[in-house]
Amino acid sequence: MHVETSYFSVQTNGKGTYEITDEIQRKIDRCGLRSGTVTVFVQHTSCSIVIMENADPTARADLEEFFNRLVPEDADYFTHGSEGSDDMPSHIRMVLTRTSETVPIADVKMQLGTWQGLFLFEHRRSPHRRKIFITIIGE
Amino acid sequence: MHVETSYFSVQTNGKGTYEITDEIQRKIDRCGLRSGTVTVFVQHTSCSIVIMENADPTARADLEEFFNRLVPEDADYFTHGSEGSDDMPSHIRMVLTRTSETVPIADVKMQLGTWQGLFLFEHRRSPHRRKIFITIIGE
């Protein structure tokens, strides 16, 4: 059994989804672990980790628009506004999605389905550098 | 320490929740691992894995109706429609729920609460064969 921890950063350019599947698979390739799990954890409260359809970019555009409408910036009951009108909606969108994903590994490959990709989902409007922590456990 | 990976399929009959608790417990019984975690991961982007109240079927019916209303099929801003009007809502419902669950194991039993069951949550209207990957890690 083996544990390997590491991290990497993603520079975002504002709101949207950023694929990180290949970066994570490369880390598994490098450590050579055959079988187990990888946990992908983002160390922030205004962006998320999601698994999403990775083939057609319009699916991700519709997803992002859904969240824009479900959690609007100008809700009149928000009191947490000191960091900008997109800050509180970012926290809520993060809670509605996920801070981490745990993906199975077999034969040194993440066992994603054909259309599954791993994405950083940035909820803030301005560019941010996001830190993603990777834990690979297995044998 | 031990890792065991396997998978099984669930044939769905359209939208709804399908309990998979017993199938997963049987896999733990077979491998005999006493203590650790099981990660249940579904390899698709239009269905989910959720833990839900397993006693009263009306709770699941109300849950399904909530998602029907929260993510309607006919949103006028959707552009990803080539696979049918229930495809894009399925991706969004998947992102709002979960692709995997990690459940603790102690004494060879999943440590679910009294009313917790594991369910495949199918979001498409037509029948689908869904592949679920299981990773058991522990000792």
Added chain:
Amino acid sequence: MHVETSYFSVQTNGKGTYEITDEIQRKIDRCGLRSGTVTVFVQHTSCSIVIMENADPTARADLEEFFNRLVPEDADYFTHGSEGSDDMPSHIRMVLTRTSETVPIADVKMQLGTWQGLFLFEHRRSPHRRKIFITIIGE
């Protein structure tokens, strides 16, 4: 490699978020595991585990109010009402959030970001005693 399982209870005083970060870190300190993951799993279907901004309490108040509005108690299509009008909304809010979180550990510390805290999110109005199961895996 090592697995350690344990649990603790949180007494809630009705709806709201209750921080559990320190309690979980103390368990990691006690077992001394340097590197791996901790899975925090709540054994109930009417409360959640979430990671949330831990600095400004107004962020959590806004989050709670968002969920009150997104999943109202008096939806006219609910049929599961025998346990009170706040029961069915609690199940839905649980499914929209998370039953567990898996957090990386390095150097005997949870690798949370600066503003990340772990919270029990209670969805019922009356006080409840909630059981949280902890699994630490690593070396």
